[in-house]
Amino acid sequence: MDEKKNYPFHELYLKREWSYTTGAVLLTLLAIALVIVTGKAWGVTGSFGMWGGWFLNLFGANVDAWDGFKGTPVSTYNFWMDNTAITDLGIVIGAFLAVLLAAQFKIKKIKNGRQVVAAVIGGLLMGIGARLSLGCNIGALFSGLPAFSLHGWVFFVCIFIGAAVGSQFLKKYFI
């Protein structure tokens, strides 16, 4: 049975992948729309530290008193007032919607211990790196470099060097 012929609409509009360039143009438009609507640029990881702090706060840690959280108290944190948090959740749900409509959703389990180690180390390094450099690939690179900030360019060069080193680790230990 040729599904492509039976469901041309689904195939053309919901299932066919878009080109990288289409993605580049649409992401730029959405990111700029966000700047115009909120006055602030797109970021992703800014909220992650707040969520972690908020979680620790639940267990009695007085995170507000920590040096790194001064100025951004977690005890009064409100998810729906945090623009970054809303777009973060939107990205997860938007991607979920895209795979569902394409009928391509599938839970991909972790296959082996090496993937666990890679996820743990990789997640930790990204979290630390994002906080030290004051932004991630979105906050520093995609909303910094085009905004004519030198930190975006420096981040771009350094993330590339890091990726080169990471690729060597990946080849050596994780493949």
Next chain:
Amino acid sequence: MSEISVTGKIARSGATRRETPEERQRKATIQISAGVLLIAAIVAVAFYSQGANPKGAYIWIIGIGLGYVLQRSRFCFTASLRDPILTGSTTLTKAVIIALALSSVAYAALQIKATGMNLETLEVAKLPGWIRDVGIHTVIGGFLFGIGAVLAGGCASGTLMRMGEGFAQQWLSFVFFVVGSVIGSVLLPLMQAAGLYRKGAVYLPQFFGGWVPALIVQFALLATLYVLADWYGKKKSGEL
């Protein structure tokens, strides 16, 4: 190489057990129906968020759009940096450079609109876009982030996108991403105390003494990177 299931692209093309057309058909119907229900839920959340935040619904819908576009176009910043090294492909690298160049045009317009051409008196922190302190902390942070993103198989946006796609590995790395963010937040003041933090952002139009040289440098650098990526990709694929 087929073991790189951390990369969405390779994993998705991996062959699975053959399903009969009927099974496939039923699965597709269920998923598309679930997708339609999800759209209703997204609209409901839009109404809710508008009550909780004056711009909530706009931000929420833009977020949904970002996730949808990232997933459909398999746009991954990590892969754009990793693929040239691992596979020699620079298609995605070139797309990222296009996105950066287009965004530069938009930010130039927004920033000039916000402040005019006068670069003497502006407050950099109030400009559209993130213009932040740059120094050794940016170098250390970027380097660590680059290693982490390649190991975890997704950067910040890519991790969130793959969580939505159903990758268990990215749910795990997300948890540790949050843990790392708390560690990083605690480390940052310590770095400042140790002198590993430089205060002061560098805004290129101010640095170069005008919009014209700043725009020339910005686009010349991006164009150079594009040509370099194009040449490298062709060389690796044997076209040159």
